[in-house]
Amino acid sequence: MSSEFGDFHRGRRLRRSPGIRALVRESELRPADLVMPYFVVETDDAAFRKPIGSMPGQFQLSLAELEKQVGAAVKNGLAAVLLFGIPKEKDELGSQAYADEGIVQEAVRRLKDRFPQLTVITDVCLCEYTSHGHCGMVRKDGAILNDPTLELLAKSALSHVRAGADMVAPSDMMDGRVLAIRDALDEHGFSDVPLMSYAVKYASAYYGPFREAAESTPKFGDRKTHQMDPANWREALREGQADLDEGADILMVKPGLPYLDIVRLLRDSFDAPIAVYNVSGEYSMVKAAAQNGWIDEERVVLETLTGFKRAGADIILSYHTEDALRWLNK
Ligand SMILES: [Zn+2]
Secondary structure, eight states: OBBOOOOOOOOOGGGGHHHHHHTOOOOOOGGEEEEEEEEEOSSTTTTOOOEETSSTTTTEEEEHHHHHHHHHHHHOOEEEEEEEEOOOOOOTTGGGGGOSSSHHHHHHHHHHHHHHTEEEEEEEOOOTTTOOSSEEOOOOSSSSEEHHHHHHHHHHHHHHHHTOEEEEOSOOOTTTTHHHHHHHHHHHHTTTBBEEEEEBBBGGGGHHHHHHHHHOOSSSOOTTTTSBBOOSHHHHHHHHHHHHHTTEEEEESSSGGGGGGHHHHHHHHHHHEEEEEEOOOHHHHHHHHHTTTTSSSHHHHHHHHHHHHHHTTSSSTTTTHHHHEEEHHH
């Protein structure tokens, strides 16, 4: 029926009731979409559990505490984790990154033993393990050496997979690392282990709180020579294509919120699954505002995570995961 103003679009018809809204909903956030990142610390103190000041609700955890924390989340439907390790000793070459008894390798063994159904993904990089805090080998003048770093990254990934990791996720942004890791895994009989590449990783200020959490702040310089310029989008296509050509199974965009256009671009350009990393700074901003009573945390978080799905992400890595699972289960 037309009104006295004539005929016009009546979009409100499909928003009238929760039932109708559910029928026409286009994107849905599922527990299975979410991956929770954890920081595990090599320590003799089995009860070690240190709050990360800039990331309220997040902790550095001993192996035993990690197991407890993950156990509680698994009961709520947690399906996948991403592990970062913090070693006791750091050195120039980040040797604990590829030590068979390293902290991440131990954490993988422990979680897979305790929760066989849980998908355990490991972050592959050197910056948590190097004394200088850079993602690769560093020359005397401070330059980060690409090709010599590849072998160390491949060794790291291989050691994670040998420990039982279900998937590896290189985050270093060295050129050729996907190829180097894929080759190493294939040569050693792990051709069935998938590789999620931090393919499109921007040199972002949103990583600030993470560096406190992972103790990976560079002692000098920055990461602008290997991470992408936030102003670029065509470059994201070149990086994504290169990583697929080298053997990546999943492409990740990082950070998330300021780069939703890039998520959509990759979704529309490639058939591979797309992941997005809702990074520490994004998390901390929401937490800070929520603690001040300025926003409704639950609604803001679920809206944000749903936004990633709408933009085309299949997988969401987020520090909100444990909370979101609780809210989704309500
Ligand atoms: Zn790194």
